[in-house]
Amino acid sequence: MTRFENKVALVTGSSQGIGAACALRLAADGADVILNGRTLDERGEDLIKEINDMGRKAHFLVADVSQTSNVVKMVNDAIAVWGQLDILVNNAGVEKNNDFWNVTEEEYDLVMDTNLKGIFFGIQAFVKYCMAQKRGGVVINMSSVHEEIIFPHFAAYCASKGGLKMLTRNLATELAPLNIRVNNVAPGAIATPINKKLMETPELLNNVLENIPMRKLGEPEDVAALVAFLASNDAKYVTGSTYFVDGGLTYHYEEQ
Ligand code: NAI
Ligand code: BGC
Numbered sequence: 001m002t003r004f005e006n007k008v009a010l011v012t013g014s015s016q017g018i019g020a021a022c023a024l025r026l027a028a029d030g031a032d033v034i035l036n037g038r039t040l041d042e043r044g045e046d047l048i049k050e051i052n053d054m055g056r057k058a059h060f061l062v063a064d065v066s067q068t069s070n071v072v073k074m075v076n077d078a079i080a081v082w083g084q085l086d087i088l089v090n091n092a093g094v095e096k097n098n099d100f101w102n103v104t105e106e107e108y109d110l111v112m113d114t115n116l117k118g119i120f121f122g123i124q125a126f127v128k129y130c131m132a133q134k135r136g137g138v139v140i141n142m143s144s145v146h147e148e149i150i151f152p153h154f155a156a157y158c159a160s161k162g163g164l165k166m167l168t169r170n171l172a173t174e175l176a177p178l179n180i181r182v183n184n185v186a187p188g189a190i191a192t193p194i195n196k197k198l199m200e201t202p203e204l205l206n207n208v209l210e211n212i213p214m215r216k217l218g219e220p221e222d223v224a225a226l227v228a229f230l231a232s233n234d235a236k237y238v239t240g241s242t243y244f245v246d247g248g249l250t251y252h253y254e255e256q
Contacts, residue, residue: 002030003232008085010034010078012065012122013092015043017192018142021220022089022227023047023058029228031087032057034078038064057082065092065118066110075125087231088126090119091142095157095194108156115160120167127180136179138231141168142223143184143242145250161186165242172240181239183230188246190218213248 009026013019015037023033024047033051035058037044044060051058059081063074079085093115096107123139130137146154147161164184172182189195189208195217198204209215226245229235244250 003228004029004031004087007031007087008034008078008082009087009089009231010036010075010085011089011091012036014047015041017194018187018190018220018223019089019091020047021224022091024050025221025224025228026087026231027051027054027056027058029232030056032082034081035060036063036065036074036092038062065122066113068117068121071118071122072125075122075129079129085126085129085137087138087140088122089140089142089227089231090122092118093142095154097153099153100155103156111156112160115157116163116167119164123171123182127175127178130178130180139171139180139182140227140230141182141184143168143186145186145188145244145246147184147186147242149250168242169240176239181235183235183239184242185223185226185230186242186244186246186250187223188212188218188244188249190220190223192220211249211252212246213252216247218245218247
């Protein structure tokens with residue numbers, strides 16, 4: 001029996017990067033997967049095919065998770081696709097690099113609405129379903145080492161991930177009696193399109209690598225492996241915390 005036999009997982013922002021790796025890993029471990037993105041393009045089509053080739057079902061829901069009405073509809077549509085939803089991975093996220101004094105309200109809203117507000121109301125829709133069906137569930141939020149350590153020039157991003165830290169602590173407590181577990185995964189620097197500029201600029205990359213004891217970027221699959229553990233029954237006593245996958249970055253950074 002596979003880890004996620006008869007389970008359905010929804011992974012937001014899963015056309016590329018960490019979200020795509022999570023979708024593939026959950027499918028490899030037996031889940032049927034609902035993918036999400038703001039548009040369905042070739043990457044989404046390829047993922048559907050790859051998951052189907054593993055013998056699992058895949059469905060793509062177009063939704064902008066920064067919009068409350070969209071995110072609620074996405075969760076309800078996900079439940080309707082195969083009549084159940086067991087695992088919600090809130091992965092979609094954005095960052096904006098800007099000096100604090102130049103950050104616009106538009107940038108702030110985009111970051112906070114995507115990384116915090118959309119997650120808040122997405123979880124709420126999932127919890128309402130779990131309550132109505134009298135069933136448990138698992139929520140995993142893609143946070144960041146920056147829920148804990150500073151990231152100058154990314155103030156809104158840090159605020160959003162810091163907010164996610166407390167949201168998870170609070171919800172884990174409130175939802176434990178409903179048998180719903182909530183945890184955060186906090187990646188360090190992972191080789192995905194979000195880090196395109198970093199990976200293409202040797203000076204920036206070297207600065208980052210100096211702060212990582214393992215001296216390399218992580219792979220999206222490293223993050224997906226942790227997500228799969230937290231989503232599984234192996235983690236049935238695990239809730240309300242953050243798990244770092246960062247090559248040692250967080251505590252090295254604190255030491256400086
Ligand atoms: P990425 O930029 O490669 O992928 C993010 C995905 O989310 C993209 O497919 C994007 O289209 C989608 N997305 C963004 N806004 C959306 C919206 N409003 N609605 C639906 N989809 C949306 O980034 P990556 O690296 O895969 O990041 C995934 C998550 O991991 C993010 O929450 C990010 O903050 C977090 N993270 C990433 C790290 C890294 O070094 N790559 C480190 C720490 C955290
Ligand atoms: C950010 C990346 C950054 C990493 C390590 C992540 O949260 O999205 O841009 O490289 O943290 O600082």
